[in-house]
Amino acid sequence: MEITCSNVSYQYESPGDEWAVCDVDLRIGRGEKIVLVGPAGSGKTTLLQLFDALIMPTRGDILYDGLSVRAMARQKGLPSVRRRMGVLFQFPEDQFFQDTAYDELAFAMRNFFGPREQEIERRAYEITQGFGLDLALLKTTSPFRLSSGEKRKLALASALMISPEILMLDEPTAGMDAAGRRELIRILSSLDDTTVIIVTHNQEDFLGIIDRVVGISGGRKVLDVRKDRLLELLESMERFHIVPPLVLLVQRWLSQAGIRLDRTYYDMEDLISFLKGHVPGPRP
Ligand SMILES: Nc1ncnc2c1ncn2[C@@H]1O[C@H](COP(=O)(O)OP(=O)(O)OP(=O)(O)O)[C@@H](O)[C@H]1O
């Protein structure tokens, strides 16, 4: 699904308050993968909630494949677009409301598509096993009794159950173990046609699989750059208090030190392997 934000602003309270999101223009194409970065309080979660149609723009409009969210709200058409979206909230417990973790997983499929239980169980098994979640245990456990890393995995798995056309993840790797992180990256890199928007303070987790970085500061879009141009724009990030990915900072430093690389590296281990082969190590 393609999403277009047209001059979108959002104000939480009464007129006169600060704008949480201000005059944002943004187009995210079908299948495109972006990270949304910015300092705490810059408006990332608010923008994601606007994309998810949980809140309506105070000004401007959001289009889903050309259809206006305002028009859809008037015609009570929002459920038809919501069922094409998977969302992971910043605080996963905010999205849990079922008695068992398994019912949480099954909810969207039962609710939107009503398929047979057997089909739901097969899908749930497929999705949860990579995250190391025990399906039998999920059937008897309240989602609120899971650890915070497990809650995030459950919320992610729930979002993935319906194979959404657009996936929105708010800090998906916060508190997650290395295996969960690897599984998330593996899943995201396999979703060719799915539009993915990831809000994160850890850009490096996703550099390998994304197309673009969008930066937001004080509610305004301050950066919108394809991955292959990121290295040129590290200063702009720093200017807006966005922490650049460490792997790119190291490459800027190497370049300043006169060490030439054969390409831009997005993964620290790959960069280290290159350096081991090309830079003289310590003398024995
Ligand atoms: N429910 C709310 N009511 C009033 N103001 C809010 C509410 N939620 C957020 N805000 C304000 O809107 C602005 C943007 O908040 P938002 O949660 O979108 O930031 P964020 O970029 O997601 O921050 P973080 O990185 O800390 O998650 C902040 O100034 C915040 O105080």
Ligand SMILES: [Mg+2]
């Ligand atoms: Mg947030």
